[in-house]
Amino acid sequence: MMPLSGGTRLAAAGARAVTEDSLRNTNRADRATSAIFLALLLLGVGVAMMGLAAILIWALVEGAPRLGIELLTNGPSTVRPEQAGFRTSIIGSLMVVGGVLVLIVPIGVGAAIYLEEYADRNRWWNRLIELNIQNLAGVPSIVFGILGLAFIVRGPLSLGFVAVAGSLTLALLVLPTVIIASREAIRAVPPSIREGSLALGATRWQTVRRQVLPAALPGVLTGVILSIARATGEAAPLLLVGAVTFVTFDPDFFTGAYSTLPVQIYNYSSRPQAEFRVLAIAGVTVMLGLVLLMNSFAVWLRNRYEQSW
Amino acid sequence: MSTSDIAASGSGTMFSRRSLEASSPRYGEKAIYVFLALCALLSVVVTSSIVVSLLLPTIDFFRQVSLSSFFLDTVWAPRQATGRFGVWPIVVGTLNIVIWALLVAIPIGLASAIYLAEYASTRVRRIVKPILEILAGIPTVAIGLFAFLFLRPAAERALPFLEWSSLFSVGVAGVAVGLMIVPLVASISDDAMRAVPRALREGGYGLGANKLKVSLRIVFPGAISGIVASIVLAGSRAVGETMVVLIAAGRTPNLTFNPTQSVQTMTAYIGGTATGDIPTGTLDYDTLFAVGTLLFVMTLALNVLAIRLVQRFREAYE
Numbered sequence: 001m002m003p004l005s006g007g008t009r010l011a012a013a014g015a016r017a018v019t020e021d022s023l024r025n026t027n028r029a030d031r032a033t034s035a036i037f038l039a040l041l042l043l044g045v046g047v048a049m050m051g052l053a054a055i056l057i058w059a060l061v062e063g064a065p066r067l068g069i070e071l072l073t074n075g076p077s078t079v080r081p082e083q084a085g086f087r088t089s090i091i092g093s094l095m096v097v098g099g100v101l102v103l104i105v106p107i108g109v110g111a112a113i114y115l116e117e118y119a120d121r122n123r124w125w126n127r128l129i130e131l132n133i134q135n136l137a138g139v140p141s142i143v144f145g146i147l148g149l150a151f152i153v154r155g156p157l158s159l160g161f162v163a164v165a166g167s168l169t170l171a172l173l174v175l176p177t178v179i180i181a182s183r184e185a186i187r188a189v190p191p192s193i194r195e196g197s198l199a200l201g202a203t204r205w206q207t208v209r210r211q212v213l214p215a216a217l218p219g220v221l222t223g224v225i226l227s228i229a230r231a232t233g234e235a236a237p238l239l240l241v242g243a244v245t246f247v248t249f250d251p252d253f254f255t256g257a258y259s260t261l262p263v264q265i266y267n268y269s270s271r272p273q274a275e276f277r278v279l280a281i282a283g284v285t286v287m288l289g290l291v292l293l294m295n296s297f298a299v300w301l302r303n304r305y306e307q308s309w
Numbered sequence: 310m311s312t313s314d315i316a317a318s319g320s321g322t323m324f325s326r327r328s329l330e331a332s333s334p335r336y337g338e339k340a341i342y343v344f345l346a347l348c349a350l351l352s353v354v355v356t357s358s359i360v361v362s363l364l365l366p367t368i369d370f371f372r373q374v375s376l377s378s379f380f381l382d383t384v385w386a387p388r389q390a391t392g393r394f395g396v397w398p399i400v401v402g403t404l405n406i407v408i409w410a411l412l413v414a415i416p417i418g419l420a421s422a423i424y425l426a427e428y429a430s431t432r433v434r435r436i437v438k439p440i441l442e443i444l445a446g447i448p449t450v451a452i453g454l455f456a457f458l459f460l461r462p463a464a465e466r467a468l469p470f471l472e473w474s475s476l477f478s479v480g481v482a483g484v485a486v487g488l489m490i491v492p493l494v495a496s497i498s499d500d501a502m503r504a505v506p507r508a509l510r511e512g513g514y515g516l517g518a519n520k521l522k523v524s525l526r527i528v529f530p531g532a533i534s535g536i537v538a539s540i541v542l543a544g545s546r547a548v549g550e551t552m553v554v555l556i557a558a559g560r561t562p563n564l565t566f567n568p569t570q571s572v573q574t575m576t577a578y579i580g581g582t583a584t585g586d587i588p589t590g591t592l593d594y595d596t597l598f599a600v601g602t603l604l605f606v607m608t609l610a611l612n613v614l615a616i617r618l619v620q621r622f623r624e625a626y627e
Binding site for chain 1: 337345347348349350351355358359362366416418425428439446447453458492519525542545549550579583598
C-alpha cells in the first residue's frame with residue numbers, strides 16, 4: 001500500500017466506514033422489511049388456520065352437553081329440545097347421499113372418460129360441453145334448488161317433495177366437481193400406457209377399462225369422496241326441494257316427507273329457545289365429524305397414491 | 310370423428326388397411342361410446358334446464374310487475390298485499406356480503422398463497438395445503454351457526470361502541486363468508502404463482518433481488534391474471550352463498566351499508582321464501598325465479614370472466 005499521510009489515512013478510513021455502514025444499513029432495512037413481510041404472510045396463514053380451529057373447538061365445546069348416542073337415535077321434537085335428536089334426518093341424509101353416490105359415479109366418470117378419451121377437441125360441441133361444465137361448477141347451489149323445484153319436484157318429473165328429488169338435485173350440483181376431478185385423474189395417466197395397450201390389439205374401451213381407469217382410480221375416488229362430503233353438508237338447494245318439513249318418522253326414499261342433517265340443524269337453530277341452539281351445535285359437531293372424516297380420507301388417498309410416472 | 314375411426318386410429322392405418330380392420334362390427338364399443346357421450350351431454354341438458362326453468366316464470370313475473378318497478382323502486386316487500394318489488398335492497402344486501410367477504414378473503418388468501426408458493430418448504434406445504442382444503446370443506450350451515458352464535462356476540466364484545474340493535478349482522482355474516490372463501494383465493498392464486506416459470510425467479514435473484522422483491526415484483530405480477538381470477542371466483546361464491554347469510558344476516562330487506570344491521574340477500578330471499586309449499590303460477594312463485602335469474606346472470610358473468618382470466622395465465626406459461 002502507498003504510504004499515506006495521517007490526514008489522508010483518516011479520511012480513507014472514514015470513507016470506508018461510512019460506505020460499509022450505509023451498505024449494511026440498507027441491508028438491515030431490507031432484512032427488516034423482509035421479516036415484516038414474512039410475518040404478515042404467516043399472520044394470514046395463521047388467521048385462516050385459527051378460523052378453522054375456532055369452528056371445530058366451538059362446535060365441540062358448545063355442543064358437548066348434548067353429545068351422546070341419544071342424539072343420533074332420538075327423533076326430532078319441537079317441544080322437548082332436551083330429548084330431541086337427529087334420527088330421522090340422519091336416515092334422510094344417508095338416503096339422499098346414497099342416491100347421489102349411485103348417480104354421480106357412472107355419470108360423472110362416464111362424462112370424464114368421454115371428454116378425455118373419446119372427444120375430439122376440435123369439434124365445437126365438445127368445446128361447448130367443456131365450457132359448460134366449467135360454468136356449471138360455478139352456479140350457486142341455491143340455483144340448483146330452483147332447478148330441482150321447477151323440474152324435479154314439479155314440472156317434467158313431478159316427483160314431489162321426496163328424498164329422491166333431493167338426491168337428484170344434489171347429484172346435479174356436485175356432478176361438475178366429479179367430472180373435473182376425474183378428468184384430471186385420467187389426464188394424468190401417460191399416453192404411453194394407452195398406446196401400449198392399443199398396440200397389443202386392445203380396443204379403445206378395453207384400454208380405458210383395463211389400463212386407464214385402474215391407474216386413475218385413486219384420483220377419481222378422491223373426487224367422488226370430496227363431492228359426497230359436499231353433498232352431505234349442503235343445505236341450501238334442499239330447502240327448495242322439500243327437506244325443511246319436520247319429519248318425526250323414518251323417511252322413505254320414494255314417498256313421503258324427508259329431511260337431512262344440515263337442514264334439520266338449520267331448522268333447530270332458527271328456534272328461539274337456548275336448548276334448541278345447543279342441540280343444533282351438537283348436530284353441527286356430528287356433521288363436521290362426518291364431513292371431516294370424508295375429506296381427510298380423500299386428502300390421505302390423494303397423497304398416498306400421488307404417482308409420478 | 311366416427312366410432313370406427315376411433316377404433317382404428319389406435320391400431321394405425323399405415324399398412325394394408327383391410328387386415329387391420331376390426332373383424333366384427335363391435336356394437337358393444339359403439340354402445341359404450343354413445344353412453345359416455347350422453348353422460349357428457351347431460352351437463353348441457355342441465356344448463357338448458359336451468360335457463361328454461363328460470364326464464365319461463367321470470368317472463369310471467371315481468372308480465373305482472375313492470376321492469377321499472379323491479380329495477381328502479383327501492384322497497385322490497387313482495388309478500389305484502391300491496392307488494393313492492395324494488396330489487397335494490399336485496400341486491401345491496403348481497404353486495405354488502407361480498408364486500409365484507411372480500412375484505413377478509415383477499416389479504417388472508419393472498420398471504421397464504423404467497424407463503425405457500427414462495428416461502429413454505431415442501432414439508433410445511435404438505436401440512437398447510439390440506440388444512441386449507443379442510444377449511445374449504447366445512448359445511449356452510451356450520452359456518453353460519455358459528456357466525457350467528459359465536460362471532461356475532463364476540464364482535465359485540467370487541468366493538469361495544471357500535472350499535473348492535475339486531476341479533477343479525479351483515480358484517481359478521483360477510484366476515485364468515487370471507488373465511489369460507491379464503492381457501493378458494495389461496496389455492497387458485499397459489500396455482501397461478503407456481504405456474505410462473507422458475508427462470509423468471511432466478512433472473513430476479515441473479516440481479517440481486519431478495520425473496521421479498523422476487524415475490525412481489527416478479528411472481529405476483531406474473532401471476533396477476535390467475536390472482537384476479539381467484540378473487541372474481543371468490544366474489545361469485547360470496548354472491549351465491551345462502552346458508553351463512555340466511556342464518557347470520559337475517560331476512561330484513563334493508564337498504565343499508567351498516568355492518569351491524571340485518572339485511573336480506575338475494576339468496577336468503579330465495580332460501581327463506583321457498584321453504585313453504587308455494588303454489589306454482591302465483592306471483593310469489595314467479596318472484597323467486599325472477600330473483601333467481603338475476604342471481605344466475607350475476608354469477609355467470611363473474612364465472613365467465615374468471616374462466617377467461619385463468620385461460621390467459623395458462624396460455625402465457627404452458
